[in-house]
Amino acid sequence: MRVLIADDHDLLRDMLIAYLEAEDGFEVGSAASFEEACTRIREDEAYNLILLDYKMPGMNGLDSLSEAIAMNGGQRVALISGQATREIAEQALSLGAAGFVPKTLPAKSLVNAVRFMAMGEQYAPIDFMTAPAQDDTHPIARKLTAREMQVLQGLADGKSNKQIARDLDLTEPTIKLHLKTLFRKLEVNNRTQAAIIARDADLF
Secondary structure (H helix, E strand, O other): OEEEEEOOOHHHHHHHHHHHHOOOOOEEEEEOOHHHHHHHHHHOOOOOEEEEEOOOOOOOHHHHHHHHHHHHHOOOEEEEEOOOOHHHHHHHHHOOOOEEEEOOOOHHHHHHHHHHHHOOOOEOOHHHHHOOOOOOOOHHHHHOOHHHHHHHHHHHOOOOHHHHHHHHOOOHHHHHHHHHHHHHHHOOOOHHHHHHHHHHOOOO
16 A cells, blocks of 8 residues: 655654554655645655645645645545644545544554555544534634634735725725724734734634
């Protein structure tokens, strides 16, 4: 079975490779970024499974997952992550991912999961997928209304008031009112400072 491990954490990637290569029947390739993984998929002999780290350089979340799945007429791609939520795992599976593997999984379970997925099955650990949802909402997000979060995302994306108003089907004066409240809640003076806070908090 040919498996590609794409993860920017050298220690974890090398550990995974060592575990898999210690098992019979595994041939393992590696990549440290999404771009490198795409190059390997295009140029190498076909892989039975590609394991993508959700947060490595070049990854644009589930969009990159879908891109990798579609490459070369179709790939079996699974996500591996230490940070992704159950919601992200569910979305990944619904997009056709071969599975979702938390980095907290014991080594033997991880090897079994990779073998299972490489054989054509879909995998996600039951305890992770059924665990009670934790309130991991960022404190900043808890301060804001849903509409204010939408406006803040517009700022973080560098959009003008006019663009944000058009996206949300609101008027520009309404956006200005939301910004006024937003700046007060975030204790900032302008849109640039608000956008920086949003990016630093990794809200979007």
